[in-house]
Amino acid sequence: MIIDSLLFIAGLLLLVKGADWLVDGASGIARKSGISDLVIGLTVVAFGTSAPELFVNLYATLDGDTDIAIGNIIGSNIANILLILGVSTLILPLKVKSVTVWKEIPLALVSALVVAFMILPYFNSDGNTPVIDRAEGLTLIMFFAIFLYYAYDSAKKPEVEKEEKIVDTTKPAKYWFYTIIGLVGLVIGSQLMVDSSINIATVLGVPSAIIGLTIVAVGTSLPELATSINAARKGNSDIAIGNVVGSNIFNIFWILGLSATITDLPIPEEGIIAVIINLIVHVLLFAFLFLGKRHELQRWQGFVFLVLYVLMFVFLV
Secondary structure (H helix, E strand, O other): OOHHHHHHHHHHHHHHHHHHHHHHHHHHHHOOOOHHHHHHHHHHHHHHHHHHHHHHHHHHHHHHHHHHHHHHHHHHHHHHHHHHHHHHHHHEEEEEEEHHHHHHHHHHHHHHHHHHHHHHHHHOOOOOOOEOOOOHHHHHHHHHHHHHHHHHHHHHHHHHHHOOOOOOOOHHHHHHHHHHHHHHHHHHHHHHHHHHHHHHHHHOOHHHHHHHHHHHHHHHHHHHHHHHHHHHHHHOHHHHHHHHHHHHHHHHHHHHHHHHHOOOEEEOOOHHHHHHHHOOOOOOHHHOOOOOOOOEEEHHHHHHHHHHHHHHHHOOO
């Protein structure tokens, strides 16, 4: 148990640091190749902050532990809103732009609705376990392609395209080194986290889906947590909330979609409950933008988010 806990922590550190190295290295390579910061932000950075979830899911799926894969994604999305936005809003009330209120957040809500639609029709049918299969995985990836097109088209506006050219004297070999080390860290870290999580769940007698929904989900959300807290401290509401919303869309449409194309994902009872909670949380986020100050998340709402997260954590465990 102690060894597994230490391995879990080591895997978590490798995941977080590996994602950091990957973003730094790949961004440097992209700039050296003449790719704009705009495209880098939409691809490399977006991938980097969700890389821990992606690698954990790929390893868990290929290893046959689909409960961890489901719990990791749904749990991360719940943590992104209740935990990360809760903490960020306590630091600074977050003003949300109209385009985010009416486009990005509803799209995140759609992602929660789509997953609920995929599994809930089976809930009372002959006692069968609901499954997200390959066809549904490809459907999720199709939604992700639409999101990428929308994000790229939105960011092409002239006022966003202005970039200050900075002379980069760093040698390309250094960026390649960071990229390779980052990928290695993600691969090894995800393996350590998944294997140790399964062992811990077995010792404690807790379903692996619960471990995925709680400990693993929070661990893989650390890059988003650090990004949003730093943004809130610097007064940048757009990054603080955009990071969370974008990550939730990325997690469902891309990572869960990719996992389902690799193998069918049976949804355990804990997963069904989590999918319902995920949907309710997204509805609550949208509703909060019209309670009190319009298009602003206030500190009392952040406190409510945190209380709900603690209650959910206790309820699941």
